[in-house]
Amino acid sequence: MTTGLPRRFNGGASRAATMMTHRDTIAARLADVGYVADRDIATALWLMDHLKRPLLLEGEAGVGKTEVAKALAQVHGCELIRLQCYEGLDQNAALYEWNYQRQLLAIKAREASREDAARIEAHIFSEDYLLERPLLAAIRRERAPVLLIDEVDRADEEFEAFLLELLSDFQVTIPELGTIRASTIPRVVLTSNGTRELSDALRRRCLYHYVEFPDIDREARIILTRLPHIHQALAHEIARVVHAIRKEELRKVPGVAETLDWAASLMGLDVKHLGDDPEAVHATLICLLKTQEDRARITAEVVGRLIDFRHEGASQQMEVGGTV
Amino acid sequence: MSAASASIVGIDRSAPVRRIAGFMHMLRDNGFRVGLAETHDASLIVASAAGPSPRRLRESLKALCCSTHSDWDRFDKLFDSYFLGRGVKRVVRMTGASQDNRKCVRRLGESGSPERGSQPDRVESDEGQSAGNPADGRGRRMSASQAEATQVKDLRRIVDPEEVALANALAQRLARSMRARLTRRERARAKGRRLDLRRIIHSSISKGGEPFDLVWRRRKPKPLRLVILLDASGSMELYAPFFIRFMHGVIDAFREAEAFVFHTRLVHIAAALRDRNVTRAVERLSLMAQGIGGGTRIGESLADFNTWHARRVIHSRTCVMIMSDGFDTGAPGVLACEMRRLRMRCKRIVWLNPMIGWHDYEPSARGMREALPYVDLFAPAHNLESLAALEPYLARI
Numbered sequence: 001m002t003t004g005l006p007r008r009f010n011g012g013a014s015r016a017a018t019m020m021t022h023r024d025t026i027a028a029r030l031a032d033v034g035y036v037a038d039r040d041i042a043t044a045l046w047l048m049d050h051l052k053r054p055l056l057l058e059g060e061a062g063v064g065k066t067e068v069a070k071a072l073a074q075v076h077g078c079e080l081i082r083l084q085c086y087e088g089l090d091q092n093a094a095l096y097e098w099n100y101q102r103q104l105l106a107i108k109a110r111e112a113s114r115e116d117a118a119r120i121e122a123h124i125f126s127e128d129y130l131l132e133r134p135l136l137a138a139i140r141r142e143r144a145p146v147l148l149i150d151e152v153d154r155a156d157e158e159f160e161a162f163l164l165e166l167l168s169d170f171q172v173t174i175p176e177l178g179t180i181r182a183s184t185i186p187r188v189v190l191t192s193n194g195t196r197e198l199s200d201a202l203r204r205r206c207l208y209h210y211v212e213f214p215d216i217d218r219e220a221r222i223i224l225t226r227l228p229h230i231h232q233a234l235a236h237e238i239a240r241v242v243h244a245i246r247k248e249e250l251r252k253v254p255g256v257a258e259t260l261d262w263a264a265s266l267m268g269l270d271v272k273h274l275g276d277d278p279e280a281v282h283a284t285l286i287c288l289l290k291t292q293e294d295r296a297r298i299t300a301e302v303v304g305r306l307i308d309f310r311h312e313g314a315s316q317q318m319e320v321g322g323t324v
Numbered sequence: 325m326s327a328a329s330a331s332i333v334g335i336d337r338s339a340p341v342r343r344i345a346g347f348m349h350m351l352r353d354n355g356f357r358v359g360l361a362e363t364h365d366a367s368l369i370v371a372s373a374a375g376p377s378p379r380r381l382r383e384s385l386k387a388l389c390c391s392t393h394s395d396w397d398r399f400d401k402l403f404d405s406y407f408l409g410r411g412v413k414r415v416v417r418m419t420g421a422s423q424d425n426r427k428c429v430r431r432l433g434e435s436g437s438p439e440r441g442s443q444p445d446r447v448e449s450d451e452g453q454s455a456g457n458p459a460d461g462r463g464r465r466m467s468a469s470q471a472e473a474t475q476v477k478d479l480r481r482i483v484d485p486e487e488v489a490l491a492n493a494l495a496q497r498l499a500r501s502m503r504a505r506l507t508r509r510e511r512a513r514a515k516g517r518r519l520d521l522r523r524i525i526h527s528s529i530s531k532g533g534e535p536f537d538l539v540w541r542r543r544k545p546k547p548l549r550l551v552i553l554l555d556a557s558g559s560m561e562l563y564a565p566f567f568i569r570f571m572h573g574v575i576d577a578f579r580e581a582e583a584f585v586f587h588t589r590l591v592h593i594a595a596a597l598r599d600r601n602v603t604r605a606v607e608r609l610s611l612m613a614q615g616i617g618g619g620t621r622i623g624e625s626l627a628d629f630n631t632w633h634a635r636r637v638i639h640s641r642t643c644v645m646i647m648s649d650g651f652d653t654g655a656p657g658v659l660a661c662e663m664r665r666l667r668m669r670c671k672r673i674v675w676l677n678p679m680i681g682w683h684d685y686e687p688s689a690r691g692m693r694e695a696l697p698y699v700d701l702f703a704p705a706h707n708l709e710s711l712a713a714l715e716p717y718l719a720r721i
Contacts, residue, residue: 040383
């Protein structure tokens with residue numbers, strides 16, 4: 001940051017300071033909880049609180065979108081409630097459901113006592129018989145949780161519209177029970193893999209952040225955080241090779257989780273440097289490459305070259321990708 | 325960074341909010357989806373003090389105003405140009421045109437293409453094709469009888485402006501009626517698969533708790549998604565405008581439809597087709613479609629589609645409709661390979677070939693022969709009637 005900039009936009013230097021602390025606190029806490037953040041995610045997370053808007057994360061599969069939500073929950077020290085979307089997801093699975101078995105039993109049990117039908121109805125449609133699903137749970141917590149709506153693009157459009165309504169009103173109407181207002185407004189994180197185009201309305205409602213694959217340095221730091229016992233040099237080597245592999249024309253680009261798997265397996269094999277044991281490197285690539293075609297494409301020779309190249313000390317591995 | 329701050333500071337110290345509003349306006353002009361709520365929030369950000377550092381301001385506004393990946397990529401440039409006075413002030417909005425130019429002109433001057441490209445146009449075809457309904461004879465009559473003539477006339481022969489207008493209207497109505505019939509058919513299905521316990525319990529209360537009336541739930545039918553790939557090469561020149569109208573109708577009517585045009589490369593045109601104004605949409609399209617003349621690289625275009633778009637565009641109930649005459653000037657083998665990849669992804673592949681309507685047509689072009697094994701329905705599309713004949717097929721998928 002450059003000096004002498006404050007005061008310009010609003011003249012409130014002190015207010016400026018509070019904003020900075022908030023944002024920087026979040027950045028610092030993210031680091032504390034072991035999330036290696038990319039450059040501007042902290043700002044986006046701070047804005048969520050400031051503007052009370054949900055955050056939509058997009059990016060390739062495996063770049064760590066879900067991790068952001070988990071880290072956010074840790075940052076605020078609150079619960080993470082996750083709703084995994086899938087095709088055909090409906091209100092019953094996402095919002096609430098009545099406990100039918102108990103209801104039937106209750107009706108049977110009261111049959112003998114000849115109770116008034118209206119009273120039975122009132123009884124079996126009370127809170128006791130209500131099963132909370134993630135969305136309802138999220139708005140009824142005393143402490144605002146982080147609500148992760150994962151892969152929202154897999155749910156269908158109708159559900160999206162419903163979600164939009166919930167996200168703007170934060171209240172739910174259950175016909176038998178009445179309207180339930182949110183006791184706390186959860187922090188909502190949505191992720192999308194782009195299998196379907198999301199509606200403009202939902203996009204507008206949300207803050208947006210595009211999550212990229214981590215660069216070499218960040219990926220190495222991620223490996224080091226997750227696998228504290230790994231050799232620092234090895235972590236960097238792995239990050240560089242993965243970076244180069246992602247540049248190949250692959251059907252399925254390896255994500256960060258795959259990198260960690262690979263690093264763990266190399267550690268298990270007691271590899272100190274990738275160059276020492278190219279065969280083990282090639283054999284363990286099954287952690288990274290998940291289709292037959294990709295396996296065939298990255299042959300032992302290619303692996304050798306990737307490793308060799310690095311040992312020469314040059315840093316333009318990209319060219320290796322092109323020559324396959 | 326200091327240059328950045330200086331200009332942020334310098335220009336508009338007194339009215340930062342107005343300055344932000346101007347920025348939002350510019351974003352809107354560039355196709356960002358920002359409304360009043362966003363402007364309001366942006367001024368909140370400024371007031372709350374993102375002001376101190378241009379970098380923070382940039383990050384904050386970026387998170388707020390972007391809503392797609394392409395927005396994300398363009399934002400920095402726009403921010404720079406507005407606040408720092410760098411670059412162009414207004415980017416011309418050309419939705420969809422930016423897909424990828426990688427393969428653009430790589431193959432200029434490849435031999436054989438011009439001859440092939442123009443060959444079909446020269447073919448002398450006589451009336452024959454028209455009334456006699458194509459191959460499978462599943463012609464469907466439209467009710468309006470005065471439209472009949474236009475309907476069966478080969479699309480290339482429709483030249484009179486009035487006829488053109490009529491044909492266009494027909495193409496669109498056709499596309500709409502397809503959609504209407506499809507949905508009605510779906511709604512008619514009434515057999516349930518699972519019990520709806522919620523409703524059963526509700527209705528059982530009045531019967532003393534005896535689940536007497538059973539209520540069923542049925543799976544909601546998933547609408548068919550149509551993905552159209554239109555060959556806009558020279559050989560298809562005369563048909564393309566009608567197909568584009570047809571596509572416009574389809575995009576308009578189907579809730580889920582996508583459209584691409586290819587010649588030597590692939591262009592995503594669904595966004596342009598969603599333009600309400602048909603004439604303007606068609607004009608935008610012909611601009612996009614013209615591009616590079618000479619030859620058709622069906623194989624390479626399909627490869628582009630498979631690599632970049634298929635994952636997003638195709639789901640389990642997708643029908644891919646390729647409208648092309650199958651004259652491929654790309655490398656042999658590529659088309660077959662890409663058709664196989666496509667085959668693995670989607671439910672049905674329909675190949676519409678306007679030349680089937682001609683006399684004595686044999687699918688002898690190499691491209692066509694390579695593709696045929698992977699095609700589910702190989703049908704003519706030389707007149708509107710043949711397009712209408714597709715509807716029952718689509719309804720069955």
